[in-house]
Amino acid sequence: MSTSDRRVLLVDTAIDLIATKGIRALTHRALDTALDLPAGSCSYYFRTRRALLEAIADRIAERSRADFTAARLGTPTPEASGTDGLDSRGAFDPDLVARAIAVWVDRLLADRCNHLLARHALLAELRSDPELRARLAHGLFSVEHARELFRTTASADPQTAAADFVAVLEGAVFDRFTGNRTHLTPGSQASVDQLTNLLVVYLRAR
CATH class of the missing domain: 1.10.10 (Arc Repressor Mutant, subunit A)
Structure with a gap:
C-alpha cells in the first residue's frame, strides 16, 4: 500500500x-x-491530533467536490434543459432544481452518513479553532456554486440567497440523522420527496 x-x-x-x-x-x-x-x-x-483533523476536513471537502461534479449540478444551461433546472423553454424551473438537488442530498445521506455525522461532531467540538472549523463548515455545501444558481434566477442578492439556501441544506441534513425525520430511509421515494418539497418552497420564494 x-x-x-x-x-x-x-x-x-x-x-x-x-x-x-x-x-x-x-x-x-x-x-x-x-x-x-x-x-x-x-x-x-x-x-499531531490537529494534523489528523485537518486531513479529515480535507477528505470531507474532497469527497464533496467529487460528489457535486458527479451529480452534474452546475449552472443551468439551455443545452441540458430538464436535467439541471431549466424547462423545455430554457427558463429556470424551481421544481426541477429542487428535485435534482434533493436526489443529490439524498445520495449524500445514503452513501456518506458517517462523513455527515463526523463533520457535525467536529463542528461542535472545534469552536475554539475558527480556522479549522471554517474549513469544515465550507467543506460540504458550496455557497459559491449556490450563488451561480441564484444568478440564473435574477435574484436581487444572489450571495445572501445562496448563503440562506446552504443553511436550508445544512438544516435538512441535520434533521435527517438527529431530528424529527430520522425515520425516513435515504434512497427511498419518500426521502427524495420530502427533500424536494422542502427545497422547492425556498426556491419558489426567490
Whole structure:
C-alpha cells in the first residue's frame, strides 16, 4: 500500500470512528488498533491530533467536490434543459432544481452518513479553532456554486440567497440523522420527496 493510500485509509477510519463512537474516541492509538497496525503507525503519518483533523476536513471537502461534479449540478444551461433546472423553454424551473438537488442530498445521506455525522461532531467540538472549523463548515455545501444558481434566477442578492439556501441544506441534513425525520430511509421515494418539497418552497420564494 502506498503512502497516499495508507493516509486515506487512516483518515477514512478516523471518520468512521468519530461517527460511531464520538470525537473522544479518536486517538492515534485507537486508529492503530482499529486497523491492526503496529503502535505508532498513525502518528508516523499524522504527527499531531490537529494534523489528523485537518486531513479529515480535507477528505470531507474532497469527497464533496467529487460528489457535486458527479451529480452534474452546475449552472443551468439551455443545452441540458430538464436535467439541471431549466424547462423545455430554457427558463429556470424551481421544481426541477429542487428535485435534482434533493436526489443529490439524498445520495449524500445514503452513501456518506458517517462523513455527515463526523463533520457535525467536529463542528461542535472545534469552536475554539475558527480556522479549522471554517474549513469544515465550507467543506460540504458550496455557497459559491449556490450563488451561480441564484444568478440564473435574477435574484436581487444572489450571495445572501445562496448563503440562506446552504443553511436550508445544512438544516435538512441535520434533521435527517438527529431530528424529527430520522425515520425516513435515504434512497427511498419518500426521502427524495420530502427533500424536494422542502427545497422547492425556498426556491419558489426567490
